[in-house]
Amino acid sequence: MTIGEKIKYFRTRIGITQAKLAELSGIHPVSIRKYETNKMVPQSPQIDRIAEALGISSFAIAGFENNIRLETIGDFMGLLIMLIKTKIVVVNGERGADDIYKPETVSFEVNPLISQFFNANISEKEFNAKDIMYHLKRKNLLQDLLSWEKINYGYEKCAAKYSDTPDKNTQAALEQLKNDKEAIEMELQRSGILLDTKDGISVKIPPDIFN
Structure with missing residues (x-):
């Protein structure tokens, strides 16, 4: 199914009109009609608003694949960042004076709202998944991730405190912090080294590199 067909499916399942979906999502009715007839494809912000109006996950419309x-x-780094930002994975540890986690104290756990549904078997012993903590083995990846987490943590604190302020200088500083955070996120996702390196380090080559 296309994104438009999925929107129409979920809309009709709960029995609302295109006009009502437009009202609930704050998106123009003409756009809703074009989405459902595949004449226009909604972008991520619009998908999120439509999904919220329909009471479903945005992945139900956009898909995972x-x-x-x-x-x-x-x-891997991009996925890990996404899991942390959406609080599916929770970072635990002790912060230093510079607000960055001390690497030796850091562990990761699955959000308790998810882990409550799972158990783990280790050497024939059963454990509740919420009691299992994970550690990132590669120290260089951990350090890179913690550098990102520090600025993301700082941005979220500042955004919560100052996002509604009318002061232009404060808003400019907040926007710059957001841009710095996003730049680090993009850099962490640049690596083309394949995850499977048992036969030595291999790098993914873009298919059109020799064109």
Whole structure:
């Protein structure tokens, strides 16, 4: 099914009109009609608003297959960042005076709202998944991730405190912090080193590199 067909499916399932979906999502009725007839494709912000109006996950509309891949170190870092930002994975540890986590104290856990549904078997012993903590083995990846987490943590604190302020200088500083955070996120996803390196380090080559 296309994105438009999925929107129409979920809309009709709960029995609302295109006009009502437009009202609930704050999107123009003409756009809703074009989405459903595949004459226009909604972007991520619009998908999020439509999904919220329909009471479903945005992934139910956009799908996972076109948004998530796991082939390279860059893919892994991007996925890990997404899981942390959406609080599916929670970072635990002790922060230093500079607000960055001390690497030796850092562990990761699956959000308790998810882990409550799973148990783990280790050497024939069963454990509740919420009691399992994970550690990132590669120290260089951990350090890179913690550098990002520090600025993301700082941005979220500042955004919560100052996002509604009318002061232009404060808003400019907040926007710059957001841009710095996003730049680090993009850099962490640049690595083309393949995750499977048992036969030595291999790098993913873009298919059109020799064209």
